[in-house]
Amino acid sequence: MIRKLFSFFRNAIALLVIFVVLVIPNRLSDIYLDSFFRFPLEFLLLGLLLLIPGSVGKVLRWLAASVLAVGLIFKIADMATFNIFARPFNPIFDAYLLVNGMDLLNGAVGKVAAVLIVAMLVIVSLGIIALTFLLMERVRKFLTMKPKAGAISLLVLVFIWTGLRLANSPRLSTQFYDQLAMHVINTRNSVNDMQDFEQLLAQSDEATIPDQGLFQILQGKDVLIIFIESYGRTALDKPEFSEHIRPLLQAQAEKLQTARIGVRSAYFTSPTVGGLSWLAHGTAMSGLWVNSQVRYDSLVMSKRESLNKLFHHAGWRAVGVMPAITLAWPEGDYYGYDHLYHAYNLGYEGKPFNWITMPDQFTLSAFQHKELAPENRLPVMAEIALISSHAPWTPVPELVDWNQVGNGEIFNEQATRGDNPETVWKNPERIRLQFRLSIEYTLQTVVDYVLKYGDENLVVMAFGDHQPAPLVTGDSDNRDVPVHFFARDPKILDAIAGWNWAEGMVPADAGPVWTMDQVRERFITTFSAP
Secondary structure, eight states: OHHHHHHHHHHHHHHHHHHHHHHOOSSGGGOSGGGGOOEEHHHHHHHHHHTOOHHHHHHHHHHHHHHHHHHHHHHHHHHHHHHHHSSOOOTTTTTHHHHHHHHHHHHHHOHHHHHHHHHHHHHHHHHHHHHHHHHHHHHHHHHTTSHHHHHHHHHHHHHHHHHHHHTTOTTEEOHHHHHHHHHHHHHHHHHHHHHHHHHHHHSOOGGGSOSSOTTGGGTTOEEEEEEETTOOTHHHHSHHHHHHHHHHHHHHHHHHHHTTOEEEEEEEEOSOBSSOHHHHHHHHHHSSOOOSHHHHHHHHTSOOOOHHHHHHHTTOEEEEEOTTOOSOOGGGGGGTOSEEEOTTTSOOOSOOBTTBSSOHHHHHHHHIIIIISSSSOOOEEEEEEEOTTSTTOOSOOOOOOGGGOTTTGGGHHHHTOSOOHHHHTTOHHHHHHHHHHHHHHHHHHHHHHHHHHOOTTEEEEEEESSBOOHHHHOSOOOOEEEEEEEESOHHHHHHTGGGOOEESSSOOTTSOEEEGGGHHHHHHHHHSOO
8 A cells, every 4th residue: 555655656746747847937037836737738748658669669758858858957047047138048149158157167166176067067967867767757657557548538638738729728838849949949040140140240341431531520539438337227217216316317417517518318229138248348349239149259250340449540549448357358359459457457456346346436537547637648439347336236335536536445445334245135125226326326426527527528428238137127128228428519419419319317218229239330420521
């Protein structure tokens, strides 16, 4: 009796595990009790496959086990990428994550240990396939106790499933097949996309770049293109953020108006969300839609001239200011900087703000003193990344007097106060609060910089690199980011009148939305001689 009961429980567990693998959603936000009240067709078809006898049946069972295991692995990968990047896992575009993960392991535990961990992951993957096969064997033994009755029952259930499908029953499911098919289609489309992108890179756009008068309207101006980390449209649309940030933007716009500095605002659509900021940089600077690591890798190995190089050719000193760069960055050669500032040569001697190497105010202050303060210099075109609004959003810096920034030691007290990331990240509401405070700080920093240093020859375009991760935005497919354009010279503001951007720092809800790859072309056409 006990033996039969034990066998029953083993059969029930095997059936339950296979059922869960088939119906569990691939997004953490979609997993709730009702998600499992589904009638999966794959469950029935798998049962029929298990009834095929002989060596053919065994081969089919190994194939089915492999497919089931791969589907489960993809679902787990989807859960991670949806939570970070708001999209499913793509084996073509996300392969670089394996390389980055290996580099991280090498640095954290050493090369030998990293190889062992990778080997263990491979063994675990194979183990999942083997475990799936054993579960299916358990179910097969149960079904083959009475094979005719099992086959008839399964066929009847398939007939019932088909009838319910025709009646549009909401409880039916082919989710496992649909998601696996989606990955197959996405992989095929990704391969085609890369072929198309390679052809695009091979096409020269020199005919669209004027031989003379390139950026002539900006002659003598210092042009700053500033990327604000994780500054997305959600900051202006989500009520818990917008009730604070919209009034802040309006107040900052009034300060600029009093100082006779014009500002116009709109939205860009970013190629990424939640991270991978370099895709936004590559898109804006190249004028091509760079929405994957594979595209980015192809871009930086191409001869496509970046906006930075075009400014250099037109007589500007091209500078990159990347305070998050702490390792070798060979990809930076693509942009054609005359000089690159990184975490170790900006002169910051203060304490880091957890993962953030330095506060944004220091970044802008160091850039100002190193590049714009010297006399008898070329005009500067700078691509600047501001990172204080990067996770973990604690502690949040505060503005100090610009004349006291110095080498950054003034920020030491700020860098060591407040809760640590472990405390903040236990509470989703606290995470969103810290995110909002960091965005407010960076916006105030940018405006304060423009107010202090914004003479007739300063032109600034500042915009978000991407929306924050879904844990901040919630379930949203929107990838828009705010953009603000600052200039004191009325001629520059007149030049962009055709952009139809809203006056002030709050973009019009129904205003124009450019894709970020339009930045390069708009600079060429707007600011070059006719």
